[in-house]
Amino acid sequence: MxxxxxxxxxxxxxxxxxxxxxxxxxxxxxxxxxxxxxxxxxxxxxxxxxxxxxxxxxxxxxxxxxxxxxxxxxxxxxxxxxxWSAVDDTMVALIEELAAQGRRLALLSNIPEELASYYLARHTWLNHFQVRAFSCRIGHAKPEPDAYRWCQQALREEPGRILFVDDRQDNVRAAEAIGMRGHLFTTSARLRECLAQEETAR
Structure with a gap:
């Protein structure tokens, strides 16, 4: 996967x-x-x-x-x-579900240190992400190409094996430009469809 x-x-x-x-x-x-x-x-x-x-x-x-x-x-x-503190419980549930299935998960967020510390202290679901690339800690922010390359190197994964999910088209295009596959997020249901299609294509 x-x-x-x-x-x-x-x-x-x-x-x-x-x-x-x-x-x-x-x-x-x-x-x-x-x-x-x-x-x-x-x-x-x-x-x-x-x-x-x-x-x-x-x-x-x-x-x-x-x-x-x-x-x-x-x-x-x-x-x-x-x-910036509210989370989507539906998406948190999806993260939990994907983690239980053994899916490898990572996170790339444009976020300052104070906010990153707040989330890490309060949300245990962040432990499901094998790589947590907070822009304040990696020195690169989307849509800079080096933000995506940092994640790829940390994951030790080929770009084509990474599906990047973001709600901004410019960020998705930047990921696709270095070879990642992109999904423009609109709803959790649409994302589920995308992941299901990926499974069917295997």
Missing amino acids: STVLFDLFGVIARPQSTEGKDRLVRTAGVSAAAFWDAYWALRPPYDRGETHGPGYWRQVADCLGTHFDDHRIAELIEADIAG
């Missing part, structure tokens, strides 16, 4: 919640449009582990022309984690 390399957010974990987004903007005390421009523009280095949470939020403050003290930064980190 091929190895299944999963994305985390938008596949197993839910996308950033509306409540979480609102809480972040309220905590920052700035306009939503300006906040999200700064949040996303500065996110890639944070995801790659080139800065830590306080450093990231100081950069966001500088970009916004404001100042966040240590207390505000702690509140922003907590709010950011909360907004």
